[in-house]
Amino acid sequence: MARRSSRGSADDESEYAKVREEAETTKIRYSASKVAAVVGLHEFGNPVEDFMEILYQDLEELLEIDAKLLGMKVVSKYNEMKSLIQKSGARKILNDIVKWTHDKSTTARVGKANSLSRDAINHINAARKRKRLTEDEAKLLQESITTKVRQSVGKRNENLALQMYEAQNGLQVESTNDKFYFLLFPHPKQAKAVASSSSPPQCSCYEAKRMEDLIERFEMDKNSDGPAPQGHYFSICGMIDGVADVLTIDDDDVWSTERILVEVKNRMARFKNPTPLHDCIQMAVYMKMIGVRQGDMVQCLHHDKTVIQVARVSLDEYPLSSSAGQCPRRCSTDLWTSVIVPRLYEYSGAIYKLRGQDMRRLAFLQAAPDEQLKILRDLVSFV
Incomplete structure (x- = not known):
């Protein structure tokens, strides 16, 4: 197959010409629940399957052409x-x-x-x-x-868990399952331009924080026919179980209310303690989407009776407050700015590169699973 394409088959080129623009302009849309797996922080992730799914996301015609050239059949x-x-x-x-x-x-x-x-x-x-x-x-x-x-x-069982959470905590959960929430990430050149314009030159932590300032939030009704957001490098999309207002007290003993995220995880065997990192990362994404700093993870087991366990997850506490390494300038960063966002950009760059390299993409598609993993590791450093 590689030899045939290298001779410049007119039919092959004609097929690809039909979808070239679509492949170059279609933006990646990550599911919030997939972010931990994409950035290599989910112990049950399937790197090759996840990469393949995103590679051809919204590009069914490109997949059909690739499969046809390789004599393969596309099956859902x-x-x-x-x-x-x-x-x-x-x-x-x-x-x-x-x-x-x-x-x-x-x-x-x-x-x-x-x-x-x-x-x-x-x-x-x-x-x-x-x-x-x-x-x-x-x-x-x-x-x-x-x-x-x-x-x-x-x-x-989601509503069952939320009802028990409300009863035990005396809170009212506002359901947000009727909306899609998006985080829109700018082209990396934008953040680099902002960082390089500063004087004196700043560290990579500064660039990561400036990138954070450029990330946009967007929401739309689940049944909306409105246009999808445009002009971004990639996006993360998700639906949130709910939000609640809780009482807080500051160092001066002043009471106030704070909005928090409420996320339900129905377990099949037992509660997971501590809260798994991939669940914390998913909550971090949701918190970024709605602009809050904390959330309650509600784990639920529904046997003959329903039992829940609640754990508070905060952007300002471990594990989300941890960083990838020590900055020479002693900047304070967290998991989001030092690991998650940089890895999403690296991963997205690899996807966009492979979408534009027909021969390399075909080689990846037809390779054996272990060879696919090797190719993926050449493309993405943290897999």
Whole structure:
């Protein structure tokens, strides 16, 4: 395939010419829940899969052309799951489990959800042993179904957790699930220009902080048909569970109210203590979106009775207050400015570069998984 393209196939060039402008102008949009994985701070992340998903985000035609040239077929995750269920020989049982995940009207007990996940795993393993599924197919199907079960629990039990949080803390949570929130990041040249214009020359921490000043917030109704924001280098998008106003007291014993983020995480087995770093990073993104400094992480377990555990997460406290290293000028930075934002820029630069390099992108797409990871590590330093 590489040799054929290197000869400058007119048909190939014609195909790419149709989507060249779209590939060059389509901006990256990260999901808030994916940021920790993208910047290499999520222990359960899949670097190659995440990169591939963002590489072709909103560029379905480019993916179709690449796949066609490589003799590959583009299949959605959902259709792939359906095909593997059919192939497994346990179609009825596995389809019933998937159907359970589509229920949005009733709460989901963790015991029931875990039982369904175990049933799915057992039937998939049996299909693998009978050679109906390969090792890779069994792993993929297992991940697909158990992820759907876990996500279903989260969606169905969110209001239950918020109601208990309100009752235990005497607070009223204002739901914000009807809006999309965006952080719009400027082109890196903008921050460099601002930093270089200062006298005397400043350190990289100064540049990172100036970049923070240039990040814009934007929100839109979930059902809005309005235009998406333009003119940015990349964006982060997310939906927030809720906000609440809490009483605070300062050093002079003066009381006031402060708005905080309220984020729910429905757990499948146990509470996680301390709050996992990837959850803290997701909360940091949400806090940046709505302009607050603190939030309550509400972990929920729904068995025969519902139990919640609340932990306060702050931009000014560990782990979000930690930095990547000591600045020679002893500047104070945090995880956001010293790690998360710089890595998002590096990652975005790699995506944009590969979108414009057809041969290298094709080589990545057709490579074996271990080779894909090697290529990715050549593109992104922290993978």
